Structures are given as C-alpha cells and as structure tokens.
Amino acid sequence: ILQDLRKAHIVEARRGPRGGYALARRPAEISLAEVLYAVRGPLEEMFGFDPPAPGGDDVPAAVWTDVRAQLVGVLEHATLQDFVTRAEAAGVERAALPATMYFI
Numbered sequence: 001i002l003q004d005l006r007k008a009h010i011v012e013a014r015r016g017p018r019g020g021y022a023l024a025r026r027p028a029e030i031s032l033a034e035v036l037y038a039v040r041g042p043l044e045e046m047f048g049f050d051p052p053a054p055g056g057d058d059v060p061a062a063v064w065t066d067v068r069a070q071l072v073g074v075l076e077h078a079t080l081q082d083f084v085t086r087a088e089a090a091g092v093e094r095a096a097l098p099a100t101m102y103f104i
Helices: 001-009 032-040 043-047 061-076 080-089
Strands: 009-012 022-023
Touching: 001 009, 001 022, 001 032, 032 043, 032 061, 032 080, 043 061
Parallel strands: none
Antiparallel strands: 009 022
16 A cells, blocks of 8 residues: 555655655645545546436436545545544544664
8 A cells, every 4th residue: 555655646755764654745735535546546436336328317327426526526625634633623642653663
C-alpha cells in the first residue's frame, strides 16, 4: 500500500536513521478520492454499479449511477485534514510516538 501511495505522490519515502514514510503534501491537499484511487483503482469501478441500459428505462440503474456520482463527489472534496479535524473535535487523541529503539 505504501508503494502505491508513493507512486501516487501521496507519501514520500525517506532514507536514513530518521527514515520512513511521510505525507508528500499537507493533509488539506490530499483528498480521500486520491487515496482510494491509489490503492484500489478507479472509484467508479470500485463501487461497481451497472450503467443504465440504453433507452433510459432502467430507473434503478439510473438512480444508482446518481448515487455513485454523489459518493465520488464527496470523496473528492473530503481531505485527510477533514478527518483530523473531526477526530480532534470528537476527542480522539493522537497516538503516542513509539520509544526510540537502539540497535548495537
């Protein structure tokens, strides 16, 4: 998953003693749609609704197509920062950093 996110320029890899992965951009600049697309592929395919049949007489399929479009729109506008803001408002505490490990 991290390699997929790196290829999508969502995270960047850092080498060295303080290496690891970090966000490549600010959380407010990364949409949930970008993250899902990077790890799962096109969102329209991920939700798997069939397109309406020609002629316009397949009302349920047309409704699900509208639902999919709305869902994709929400994911395109929601950012990682939105998640952080909501979590903080709900009182969710950030995870504590792990203790530094030394190898000899």
